[in-house]
Amino acid sequence: MSAPERKIMFGFGPWETGVGDVSGLLRHAAQADRDGLDLFTISDHPYAGGKLDAYAILGVVLGSTSSLTGAVNVTNLPSRPAPLLSRTVTSLSALSGGRVALGLGAGGSWDDIVRMGVTRLSPGAAVRALEEAIVLIRKLSGGGGPVTFEGEFYQVYDAPPAPVPAPPVWTGSVGPKSLAVTGRVADGWFPGHASDWRSTLYRESRPRVEEAAASAGRDPSEISTIFNLPGQITDRPLDATRDADGSWIGGSVDQWVEELTSAVVEHGADGFVYFDFADPAPTEVSLGRWAREIVPAVREAVAKH
Numbered sequence: 581m582s583a584p585e586r587k588i589m590f591g592f593g594p595w596e597t598g599v600g601d602v603s604g605l606l607r608h609a610a611q612a613d614r615d616g617l618d619l620f621t622i623s624d625h626p627y628a629g630g631k632l633d634a635y636a637i638l639g640v641v642l643g644s645t646s647s648l649t650g651a652v653n654v655t656n657l658p659s660r661p662a663p664l665l666s667r668t669v670t671s672l673s674a675l676s677g678g679r680v681a682l683g684l685g686a687g688g689s690w691d692d693i694v695r696m697g698v699t700r701l702s703p704g705a706a707v708r709a710l711e712e713a714i715v716l717i718r719k720l721s722g723g724g725g726p727v728t729f730e731g732e733f734y735q736v737y738d739a740p741p742a743p744v745p746a747p748p749v750w751t752g753s754v755g756p757k758s759l760a761v762t763g764r765v766a767d768g769w770f771p772g773h774a775s776d777w778r779s780t781l782y783r784e785s786r787p788r789v790e791e792a793a794a795s796a797g798r799d800p801s802e803i804s805t806i807f808n809l810p811g812q813i814t815d816r817p818l819d820a821t822r823d824a825d826g827s828w829i830g831g832s833v834d835q836w837v838e839e840l841t842s843a844v845v846e847h848g849a850d851g852f853v854y855f856d857f858a859d860p861a862p863t864e865v866s867l868g869r870w871a872r873e874i875v876p877a878v879r880e881a882v883a884k885h
Contacts, residue, residue: 588844588882589806589851590875591619592867593653597632605637606644608863613645615871619806620645621653621683621853626660627692635660635668642676650676653770653808653853654685654752658698658706662713662734666720670742678747682717683770685752686710704757709733711761714749721746750806759785763792768804768850776807776828777847786848806851807843811836812859813869830858836874841881 592612594605609620620641624634634652642650650672655665665682672680686706687693694700701709712731719727722745726738750768753759762769769789775781782805790800811830821831821839830836843849856866 586850588849588879589618589649589804590871590878591621591649591806591851591853592617592870593621593623593808593853593855594863595855595857597622597634597637598630599632602632604863605632606640608867609641609645609648611864611867612871613648615868616647617871617875618647618649619651619681619851619853620648621651624652624654624656624659624685625689625692626656627689627696635672638680639672639675642672642679647679649679649681651681651683651750654683654750656687656693657684657710657713658687658690658693658701659696662716663720663736663739665713666717666746667742669717669747670721670744673747674742674744681748681750681768682746683750683752684710684714684766686758703755705733707755707757707761710751710758711765714761714765717749718746750804753789754781754785756788759788760792763789763794763798763800763803764796766803768806770806770808770853774808774810774827774855776809777843777849778822778826778828804850805848806853807849808855809852810855810858812856813861813866813874833869833873833877837877837881840874840878841885844878844882845885 594608612620622634622637625631638650669682690700712733716729716734720741723743724741727741729736748767750770751762751766752770752772753762754772771782793800793803811828814832817832817835821835823829854870856863859866
């Protein structure tokens with residue numbers, strides 16, 4: 581029996597998520613859905629009063645589209661306790677026909693987080709809480725008998741699990757301990773700081789994920805890597821598609837296609853989320869070129885390998 585065909589995900593992450601951006605946000609989500617993208621992601625800053633709540637956005641977008649998978653990239657876990665987060669994502673999954681993934685982070689911007697009444701955790705404790713949350717969220721999903729869980733950070737007693745399976749869990753891990761958590765219990769990974777397949781961070785971090793996965797008896801290849809990818813899409817080829825630090829800055833459609841095909845074939849990329857904040861063109865234009873020109877060409881090129 582031949583191995584199942586590997587699916588590469590292509591998505592879009594709108595940069596503007598303020599209260600005044602509702603019209604454009606929903607219009608761009610509809611465009612991404614219409615143009616055949618796989619994924620729509622939203623950042624999570626629950627302490628920013630001028631921004632729309634990430635999960636409120638996700639619910640509206642999933643309800644107004646037909647094929648996009650939605651994910652928060654990544655959920656600020658300290659602000660959203662794991663038992664309630666489990667109810668949120670399983671409900672979204674039921675309402676959308678399974679079109680949701682759970683992006684999780686251990687927490688950043690702690691000065692902002694504690695202003696919301698959340699107890700500050702040390703970096704090590706935040707990572708332990710991340711792993712505990714993933715385990716608990718899965719226990720509270722998929723049916724079965726009541727769940728009792730007595731952990732370091734979460735305690736639930738005789739809690740009935742949702743009958744809906746937990747969605748895939750993708751982390752935004754950066755440090756060695758959180759990368760090990762990804763390898764042990766997560767399904768996918770967003771490399772931090774928009775690091776791509778040629779970055780030092782990725783080259784040093786992915787082996788940590790794979791080592792932890794193997795030590796836990798898992799197949800490391802089953803942990804997807806989805807890259808957050810800002811850049812501009814230009815009318816003409818650029819002389820250099822990367823800056824002096826080696827970071828991707830973009831280029832023509834052909835240059836994007838060549839680079840992303842290499843990322844999949846040579847570096848094992850499983851997905852890309854395009855952010856257009858570095859592109860001076862209107863979002864409708866840059867998103868259209870991404871979805872209608874670059875993505876189909878990369879899919880076709882990868883299929884030939």
